Amino acid sequence: xxxxxxxxxxxxxxxxxxxxxxxxxxxxxxxxxxxxxxxxxxxxxxxxxxxxxxxxxxxxxxxxxxxxxxxxxxxxxxxxxxxxxxxxxxxxxxxxxxxxxxxxxxxxxxxxxxxxxxxxxxxxxxxxxxxxxxxxxxxxxxxxxxxxxxxxxxxxxxxxxxxxxxxxxxxxxxxxxxxxxxxxxxxxxxxxxxxxxxxxxxxxxxxxxxxxxxxxxxxxxxxxxxxxxxxxxxxxxxxxxxxxxxxxxxxxxxxxxxxxxxxxxxxxxxxxxxxxxxxxxxxxxxxxxxxxxxxxxxxxxxxxxxxxxxxxxxxxxxxxxxxxxxxxxxxxxxxxxxxxxxxxxxxxxxxxxxxxxxxxxxxxxxxxxxxxxxxxxxxxxxxxxxxxxxxxxxxxxxxxxxxxxxxxxxxxxxxxxxxxxxxxxxxxxxxxxxxxxxxxxxxxxxxxxxxxxxxxxxxxxxxxxxxxxxxxxxxxxxxxxxxxxxxxx
Numbered sequence: 277x278x279x280x281x282x283x284x285x286x287x288x289x290x291x292x293x294x295x296x297x298x299x300x301x302x303x304x305x306x307x308x309x310x311x312x313x314x315x316x317x318x319x320x321x322x323x324x325x326x327x328x329x330x331x332x333x334x335x336x337x338x339x340x341x342x343x344x345x346x347x348x349x350x351x352x353x354x355x356x357x358x359x360x361x362x363x364x365x366x367x368x369x370x371x372x373x374x375x376x377x378x379x380x381x382x383x384x385x386x387x388x389x390x391x392x393x394x395x396x397x398x399x400x401x402x403x404x405x406x407x408x409x410x411x412x413x414x415x416x417x418x419x420x421x422x423x424x425x426x427x428x429x430x431x432x433x434x435x436x437x438x439x440x441x442x443x444x445x446x447x448x449x450x451x452x453x454x455x456x457x458x459x460x461x462x463x464x465x466x467x468x469x470x471x472x473x474x475x476x477x478x479x480x481x482x483x484x485x486x487x488x489x490x491x492x493x494x495x496x497x498x499x500x501x502x503x504x505x506x507x508x509x510x511x512x513x514x515x516x517x518x519x520x521x522x523x524x525x526x527x528x529x530x531x532x533x534x535x536x537x538x539x540x541x542x543x544x545x546x547x548x549x550x551x552x553x554x555x556x557x558x559x560x561x562x563x564x565x566x567x568x569x570x571x572x573x574x575x576x577x578x579x580x581x582x583x584x585x586x587x588x589x590x591x592x593x594x595x596x597x598x599x600x601x602x603x604x605x606x607x608x609x610x611x612x613x614x615x616x617x618x619x620x621x622x623x624x625x626x627x628x629x630x631x632x633x634x635x636x637x638x639x640x641x642x643x644x645x646x647x648x649x650x651x652x653x654x655x656x657x658x659x660x661x662x663x664x665x666x667x668x669x670x671x672x673x674x675x676x677x678x679x680x681x682x683x684x685x686x687x688x689x690x691x692x693x694x695x696x697x698x699x700x701x702x703x704x705x706x707x708x709x710x711x712x713x714x715x716x717x718x719x720x721x722x723x724x725x726x727x728x729x730x731x732x733x734x735x736x737x738x739x740x741x742x743x744x745x746x747x748x749x750x751x752x753x754x755x756x757x758x759x760x761x762x763x764x765x
Contacts, residue, residue: 401516
């Protein structure tokens with residue numbers, strides 16, 4: 277059952293691999309079926325037979341095995357390598373036995389530095405490997421049910437959706453829909469403050485009514501947490517960041533927010549009165565309804581959400597300020613969540629930058645139009661500059677037992693990763709030119725080992741992508757990706 281990892285497989289996105297695995301284990305027809313039933317509003321009372329089916333359990337193992345975190349031990353010290361010692365039949369039986377009277381082991385709490393503020397940390401919960409497999413089995417069945425009902429305005433931790441899709445929607449609302457005000461929200465410790473009883477009620481409302489499954493989810497939420505000092509805590513609220521199923525549960529909680537915001541304008545009941553009007557292709561003419569709604573006191577608002585990070589765009593400042601107050605109150609009363617007053621504000625996009633998902637965005641005049649101008653946000657750029665400097669120093673003087681070749685590979689992977697993410701910023705080249713200026717100071721001290729080469733005999737991904745740049749350099753016959761040259765993937 278256990279085979280060596282295919283190097284080409286690792287380069288594929290996680291969700292693509294998951295889909296391929298589902299087809300391999302013949303689970304995709306079952307997932308498609310429950311997706312269709314969920315979209316039709318059906319309830320699900322018997323899901324455990326599917327969750328504990330042999331193919332679903334083996335699919336869970338295959339998906340977990342491909343995660344980098346699978347080699348990170350929980351409180352029991354076991355990793356995916358220990359699970360791999362079991363035969364397929366033994367593994368299936370083990371999972372079924374565990375869920376018979378489910379009592380998850382303690383989750384290992386680890387404080388990790390925040391990406392753009394290493395001085396601060398955030399808690400990461402690491403469940404034991406067998407509990408991760410149980411969560412993955414549940415996730416695979418719950419995801420299609422929830423996906424059929426999730427809002428189109430939610431982009432985080434969902435199949436076939438990404439930060440790039442979220443930013444594309446942001447650009448569209450600003451530049452094409454001419455929405456010049458944005459409300460920035462910051463929910464205080466969202467993952468630590470999810471109300472368990474509210475979450476279970478939301479799952480029930482989505483048609484997830486298998487009582488055995490509900491019991492398993494409750495046990496996962498109440499799993500004890502072992503702190504770094506060895507102390508055991510039993511959480512009364514929250515979902516541990518790091519759990520396989522936590523992102524899906526977070527989206528279930530905040531899907532209610534998405535739907536409520538949409539009901540205020542985007543899918544307002546007023547639109548129903550215009551459904552009789554059809555265009556030539558048979559679709560409802562929403563523009564007529566929106567035109568009529570703008571003459572009322574309804575607030576025009578559109579939400580873009582990525583996990584617990586969301587923005588609401590409005591046309592007028594008055595609407596934006598009312599939206600801020602209304603959403604803050606709604607979050608408190610309906611989801612029992614608080615927002616941070618210091619980080620929640622209304623921004624005029626013609627005068628100020630607004631930050632979202634590592635980008636800072638603004639509207640500027642170009643001819644007779646207002647267009648989006650977007651940068652890498654200041655915190656992210658500072659962090660990138662610091663990390664790029666360190667990785668370049670590692671090439672000069674490899675540390676921690678690394679070789680020069682390993683240091684070059686690590687640097688190139690870092691550059692390609694940040695280029696892939698930030699390439700959609702409209703002035704990304706200007707931002708990375710600043711980083712490149714700092715890197716060049718270190719690179720020149722590499723001396724004669726650093727030289728340009730016009731051609732390369734063997735195929736190389738870095739050369740293929742950055743070969744058109746005069747900044748492409750070589751060390752030890754290996755190309756160094758130019759951080760100041762952002763080539764679209």
